[in-house]
Amino acid sequence: MLQRNFPKVLCIGLTLVVAVNILLAFYPKGTFQNLVLGGLRKKLSLPLLESDGARIKSVSPLEMNLQPLEESMTLAKKEQENVDNILKKRVEAKANKTKKLKPYVKFFPDSELFKQWGEDLSEAEQKKAEDLFQKYGYNVYLSDRLPLNRTILDTRDSRCLQKMYSSQLPSLGVILIFLDEALSIILRAITSIIDRTPSRVLKEIILVDDFSSNGELKEDLDEQIKLYNQKYPGLLRIIRHTERRGLAQARNTGWEAATADVVAILDSHIEVNIGWAEPILARIQEDNTVIVSPVFDNINFDTFALEKYELAVDGFNWKLWCRYDVLPQAWIDLHDVTAPIKSPSIMGILAANRLFLGEIGSLDGGMLVYGGENVELSLRVWLCGGKIEILPCSRVAHLERHHKPYALHLSPVMKRNALRVAEIWMDKYKYMVYAAWNIPLKNSGINYGDISSRKALREKLKCKTFNWYLKNVYPFLKPIHSLVGYGRMKNSLDETICLDQGPESGHSPIMFHCHEFSSQNIYYLLTGEFYVGPLIAERGIDDLCLADPGIGEQPTLEPCSNAAQNGLYIYWNFRQGRAVINRATKRCLEIAKDTSGTYVPVLQVCTTQVLCPGTACSPQVPAKPPVFKFSTFRKPT
Numbered sequence: 001m002l003q004r005n006f007p008k009v010l011c012i013g014l015t016l017v018v019a020v021n022i023l024l025a026f027y028p029k030g031t032f033q034n035l036v037l038g039g040l041r042k043k044l045s046l047p048l049l050e051s052d053g054a055r056i057k058s059v060s061p062l063e064m065n066l067q068p069l070e071e072s073m074t075l076a077k078k079e080q081e082n083v084d085n086i087l088k089k090r091v092e093a094k095a096n097k098t099k100k101l102k103p104y105v106k107f108f109p110d111s112e113l114f115k116q117w118g119e120d121l122s123e124a125e126q127k128k129a130e131d132l133f134q135k136y137g138y139n140v141y142l143s144d145r146l147p148l149n150r151t152i153l154d155t156r157d158s159r160c161l162q163k164m165y166s167s168q169l170p171s172l173g174v175i176l177i178f179l180d181e182a183l184s185i186i187l188r189a190i191t192s193i194i195d196r197t198p199s200r201v202l203k204e205i206i207l208v209d210d211f212s213s214n215g216e217l218k219e220d221l222d223e224q225i226k227l228y229n230q231k232y233p234g235l236l237r238i239i240r241h242t243e244r245r246g247l248a249q250a251r252n253t254g255w256e257a258a259t260a261d262v263v264a265i266l267d268s269h270i271e272v273n274i275g276w277a278e279p280i281l282a283r284i285q286e287d288n289t290v291i292v293s294p295v296f297d298n299i300n301f302d303t304f305a306l307e308k309y310e311l312a313v314d315g316f317n318w319k320l321w322c323r324y325d326v327l328p329q330a331w332i333d334l335h336d337v338t339a340p341i342k343s344p345s346i347m348g349i350l351a352a353n354r355l356f357l358g359e360i361g362s363l364d365g366g367m368l369v370y371g372g373e374n375v376e377l378s379l380r381v382w383l384c385g386g387k388i389e390i391l392p393c394s395r396v397a398h399l400e401r402h403h404k405p406y407a408l409h410l411s412p413v414m415k416r417n418a419l420r421v422a423e424i425w426m427d428k429y430k431y432m433v434y435a436a437w438n439i440p441l442k443n444s445g446i447n448y449g450d451i452s453s454r455k456a457l458r459e460k461l462k463c464k465t466f467n468w469y470l471k472n473v474y475p476f477l478k479p480i481h482s483l484v485g486y487g488r489m490k491n492s493l494d495e496t497i498c499l500d501q502g503p504e505s506g507h508s509p510i511m512f513h514c515h516e517f518s519s520q521n522i523y524y525l526l527t528g529e530f531y532v533g534p535l536i537a538e539r540g541i542d543d544l545c546l547a548d549p550g551i552g553e554q555p556t557l558e559p560c561s562n563a564a565q566n567g568l569y570i571y572w573n574f575r576q577g578r579a580v581i582n583r584a585t586k587r588c589l590e591i592a593k594d595t596s597g598t599y600v601p602v603l604q605v606c607t608t609q610v611l612c613p614g615t616a617c618s619p620q621v622p623a624k625p626p627v628f629k630f631s632t633f634r635k636p637t
């Protein structure tokens with residue numbers, strides 16, 4: 001379509017460029033932009049934003065110049081004066097600008113906001129932008145200055161443009177949930193939905209405010225909703241939580257209020273792209289048990305430029321953090337880039353048949369704040385009669401924030417929600433989630449809430465087992481069947497330091513002061529391997545094995561399946577409270593001080609280490625051979 005009309009488009013384009021240049025030659029850039037923006041805003045029936053009072057005023061000289069030619073000579077003279085004034089002002093402005101041309105000073109050199117943005121901002125402007133950035137986690141200063149209906153790159157494969165859709169698609173309700181977002185971000189999401197969804201299918205947009213604290217989301221947002229509804233009667237609704245209930249409950253609130261055939265539940269820092277809705281509606285019309293996700297592109301949090309993402313499916317690791325996975329071979333073999341892609345999980349954003357989503361239990365309202373609820377829904381969908389797909393022709397630009405305004409550290413709540421998922425769905429494999437988080441299966445001290453109603457739902461829906469999911473949907477995840485124990489390892493010579501994976505790039509374990517991060521996770525397997533660092537346990541990616549290279553004193557870390565070919569010995573004998581002895585070399589893992597006096601792990605003849613209480617120090621007769629042991633030894637069963 002675009003190709004066929006290309007000469008015409010080019011011609012119109014050139015004419016527009018010439019016209020714009022003529023206008024720009026006579027009028028300051030701001031005036032022209034304001035004219036365009038003002039017009040757009042009128043089109044949207046939106047009131048002018050705070051800063052627009054000034055803009056209205058600056059439009060008037062231009063409007064006067066557009067008066068018909070037959071107007072009186074007096075008017076023409078006046079116009080000429082105006083043009084003269086404008087030109088004079090332009091010269092002055094230019095002179096001022098040259099005067100201002102001093103070297104750019106970065107007032108926040110460490111801020112991520114100014115890494116590739118903000119060169120022309122004054123100190124006051126930088127301060128304002130930085131404050132907004134800290135508050136929201138993205139560039140609100142810029143967002144407030146970008147048109148609400150800005151154009152973004154159409155990131156679909158060209159073959160998507162040839163797809164034809166029924167004229168009888170189901171109706172669509174869009175749910176936007178938010179907590180402490182900037183007003184302009186929410187308005188841009190709404191604008192993109194209205195502009196890029198066929199009006200015949202767009203039945204409702206439901207906003208759910210999860211008890212935001214920022215003032216502009218109160219009356220100002222209500223006012224904007226009123227204005228949208230004047231233009232599109234009854235389209236928008238807002239529901240406000242009176243206390244913070246977390247994203248799962250916010251999504252459920254939106255779902256409960258919806259009436260359309262299909263619901264799309266989105267974050268509010270998004271811009272839907274052209275043609276995003278049709279593939280969703282057509283696929284759900286075809287099969288109402290499929291829960292779909294669009295493909296995401298990223299809106300850079302600083303420049304707001306769109307970054308195209310390649311196709312991928314949504315997966316997760318044993319901590320249940322989501323991540324992108326490679327495309328399934330079966331889909332690649334189809335040689336159809338427009339075909340739906342079977343996905344083990346969703347990331348959060350989803351669309352579903354409204355009634356089907358209800359039948360399988362919408363989202364688990366027992367999930368707090370953020371995280372885990374997407375995996376819970378995904379397991380439930382796959383195990384209880386549905387499926388999950390990514391639709392390559394439906395694209396939504398999502399802003400990945402630099403930081404979240406509602407929580408600086410997500411790990412504690414993510415951990416809690418992950419245990420909830422494990423307890424409800426993972427049967428005998430739940431220990432893998434506990435192991436990945438390095439917490440004991442029993443008495444973890446973490447309250448994951450009441451799960452009885454979710455377990456009852458699992459019974460009622462006659463859902464399959466997690467083992468079925470691992471075999472049929474997500475064979476990437478590879479539970480360790482022979483896990484003997486896990487925890488952190490200390491040596492009795494100094495109990496304040498723990499065995500640690502060391503710098504990411506290196507292959508050498510170190511001794512480092514004990515902490516709670518996963519670089520100090522240690523897993524011991526019945527087969528004799530010690531895994532060091534974050535648990536992977538996935539097909540095709542190795543965990544790091546503690547290895548004795550046979551020469552030298554230094555132990556190394558090596559992807560387990562590489563070790564043999566590299567001549568490394570990775571099998572160890574170990575019992576809690578006893579020495580760590582390599583099965584092949586018979587050497588022990590112990591610690592010793594290096595030349596700088598820092599303890600490092602060493603491989604040496606066993607139990608040469610000696611405690612030296614006071615001055616008495618006898619290497620021959622160690623009273624108590626200091627050995628490595630798990631400081632927290634957790635059995636998986």
Ligand code: UDP
Nearest residue numbers: 177178179210246247250267268369370404
């Ligand atoms: N959210 C919410 N309540 C919360 C936490 C998050 O309503 O307690 C909203 C948030 O405003 C966003 C959506 O849930 O629209 C998803 O959260 P976020 O964007 O932080 O997740 P991410 O996309 O980074 O995974």
Ligand code: MN
Nearest residue numbers: 267269398399
């Ligand atoms: Mn988000």
